[in-house]
Amino acid sequence: MSEPSVTDKPESGQGTASGNRARGVLHEILESSTLVVVMAVVASLAISGLLVVFADGSVGEAAGYFFSRPGDTFAAMGSALGAAYAAIFQGSVVNLQAESFTAFIRPITQTLTMATPLIFAGLGLGIGFRAGLFNIGAQGQLIIGAAVGAFVGIAWDLPWGLHLLVAIMGTALGGAVWGFIPGFLKARTGAHEVIVTIMLNYVGLNLVAWLLTLETFQRPDSDNPITPQMPETAEYPLILGSDFSLHAGFLLAIACAFGVWWLMERSTLGFEFRAAGANPHAARTAGMSVPRAYILVMAIAGAMAGLAGSAQVFGTEKVLTAATAGSLGFDAITVALLGRSRPFGTVMAAILFGGLRASGPTLQVQAGLPVDIVFVIQALIVLFIAAPPLVRSIFRLPSPANEKEVAA
C-alpha cells in the first residue's frame, strides 16, 4: 500500500525499474533509507558545525594571523566544535562531569521530558499525513487544548486522580474541536486544510491571549498574562521522584503511540484513513466515506496536539501562558516527517529532537552558543531527509534501482 509521501509523485509517468535483483548485502545497506536518515543527521551536524566555527570569536582571532600560524586557526576551530558537540551530548544523554548519579543521568530524563509533547503532537500529525492531510495547525490545537485543560485545572475542584483525568480529557477535547473545524471545512467545502489550519493557529493564539486577560485565568498576584500554578491534583505525577522532572505524561505518550499503531495498522478505521490518503477515489469506490475520514483524522490529530498541551500545562511548565505552545506545533511537523509518520519512528524522532532541545541550556553555558542552533540542525535534518537524492549525491551513495519514495 503506497502512502502520501514527502516526495511528491511527479505528474507524468515515471518508469519504474524492475528491482528485486539479487544484490550484495553491502549494496542493500548503502541503499537503505535508514542510512539516508543517519547521513542526513551527520550532514546537518556538519553544516551547523560550520556555523559554530563561524560564530566563534577565538576562531576569528586566530584566522587573523592564519598565514603565520595556521595551526592556531584549526586548533580554535577544533575546540569550538568539540565544545559544541560535547555540550549537545552532555546536555541530552549523560553528564560525564556529574558528581552524583542523579546529576549523571538527569540529561537523559530531561530529553524524555522535552520529547513528551513532541511525541503526542507528532503522532497526531503522522495520522494526518498518512490520510493525505497536511495539518499545519498543531500549534493552534495545542494552545486551545492547553487553555481548556488549564480552565479545568484552575476552576474546577475535583479529587486527586479524577481531576487530572478530567483535565487531560479537557485538553484532548479542546484540541479535537480546533482540529475538527478544518476537517469539517475540508469535507464540506473543500477548503484547503493547510490554509485553514495556519489561520486557525493565529486565531487560537489570539483567543488564548484574550482568555488570559480574563479574571478566571489571571494569576491574582501578577499583571502578566499568566495563569496561577495548576493545583497538585491536576499535575502529572513525577515518575522518578522529585529529583527529576520526567512526569507521567511521557508514559501516556508511549501508550498513545501503541494506541495509534493499533488504530492505523489493525483497525478498520485506520485502514479507511490510509485508504483515503492513498487514493481517495478508490476509497470512495470501495464504499468508504472520505469526508468522514477527513473529519475524524483532523479531530484525532487535534486531540493528540491537545494532549501535547497537557504535557506542558500539567507537567513541564504547570502554568498556561500565550507562549505555552512555543514552536512545538512546527517542531512536531518535523518530528512526524523524520519519523515517517509511523508511531515508532515518531517516538524516536521526538526523542532525538527532544534531546537537541534539552541540550539548549548546556550549549549556552558550556559552549556559549544560543539554543537557536538546535532549530537550524532540526530544519536541516528534515530538508535532507525529504530529499534522499541530495543526501545520496553528497555522500556518493548508490541510488536504489527501484527508487522507493520516502513516505511521509
Add this chain to the structure above:
Amino acid sequence: MSASLASTVPGPVAKGSPAASRTRSWKAAIILGIIALFSLVVFGLLTPANTSTEFSFAASTDFAQLPSLTLPATLAVVIFSVIGLALAGWTAYRAWQYRKVGIWLPIVYGMAIMGALLTWAGAGRGESTIQITGLLTSALFLAVPLVFGALAGTLCERSGIINIAIEGQLLAGAFLAALVASMVGNAYVGLIAAPIAGGLVGLLLAIFSTKYWVNQIVVGVVLNMLVIGLTSFFFSTVMTDNPNLNQSLGMPRIPIPLLSEIPILGPVLFRQSLLVYIMYAAVIFLQIMLFRSRWGLRVRSVGEHPKAADTVGIKVNLTRLRNVTLGGAVAGLGGAFFTVASGLAFGREMTAGKGYIALAAMILGRWNPKGALAAALLFGFADALRVQLGIIGSDIPSQFLAMTPYLATILAVAGLVGHARPPAAEGKPYKK
C-alpha cells in the same frame, strides 16, 4: 474582495434561454445586511446618549489645515448603519435582477460601517479624537510587508509552486537589510541586500520542489524554521558581539511635491518612504506583466496546465525556478520594511507571522496583484485600527481585531465569502 461578492455565478448558459439556468446569488446581500444590522443594533445601543465624537483630518504639515469634525454620536451611528442597510438592500435588488454591483458599493459600505464603528469607539472620549489621516497612514505603512509578501506568493503560485516560506523570506530580507545597511552605514543599501536574502530562500524552495520533488508545503515550513534558526543564531552571536552590525537606521519620508498637498489622501499616499513608492510600482508592474505580457501568459500556463505549456516549448521547471526566486526576492524586499524602512534594528523573529497574513492576503486577493494590494490594505487597516483603538482606550479586546484577517481568510477559502480558486497545477511537481 467584496466587489465580487455580489457577482452572480455565470454558470453554463443554455442556448436560447439565458435566464433559465442562472441562479440568483443572495449571499452577498445577506452578509452585508447582517453586518449593517449588527452595526445598527449593537453600536447604536452601546453608544452613550448625548455624547459626541471628534474626527480629526489634519496632518501636522498640511498645506491647508482641515478643521476637525464633531458628530453627535448616536445620530451618526444610526445614519452610518442605515446607509449600510440601504446598500445591502441595493445589492439584493441587483441580485434579483441578475446584475452585478459596481466596485463603489463595497468601498462606500466599508466606509459607512467603519464610520459607525469609529463613532461608537470614540463617543464621549473627551480629549481623544479619532485621527483619520494618522489611521490611514499607518494602515498603508503596516500593509507594506503584506503587499510584498502577497505579491511574492502570487508570483510563485501563478507558476504552480506553493510558497509557505514567505515568512522566512521576509525574515531573511529583514535580517540582511539590517546587517548590510549597518555595515555600510546607509539604510538604502539595505534595500539592495534584502531581495538577495529573500531570493536565496526562494531559490532553495525552487530547487527542492522542482529538482527533488519534495512536497512544497514541507519545504516551506522547514525553510521558515531554518531561517528563524539562522537569523536568531546570528542575532544572538555575531550581532550581539558587534552591536555596530545591527544599528537602527531609518529612511526619511520623501513627500512628493504637489501630490502630497492633496487634503487627507495626499499625506497618506505621497508622504511615505521610498519602499512604499517601490511598492506602488511593483503592484502596477506585476499586474500588467502577469496579465498583459507574453511572460505573464507563459507563467500562468505553467501554473494552470504545465503539460500543455511544455508541449508548446515552455520550459516548465525553469520558469518555476525563475519565478520562485523572483518571488523570494520580492518578499525579501518587503522584509526590509521591518528593519531599515521602519528605522529599527533587527530582532529575533521580528516578522511575527506577517508572512502568513501575506499568504492570506494573496488568497483573498485571488492570486492577482491588485487584489493582493486591496486585501493587504484591509489587513493593514485592521492592524492600524487595533493600535488606534488601543490609544483611545476602546472596549473591544485588541485580540479580536487581530484575529479578523485570519477569520476573513477562513471564510474565503471555505467559499462563504466569494470564491477562491487557486491555479490548477499548484503544488504538483512536474517531470517530463
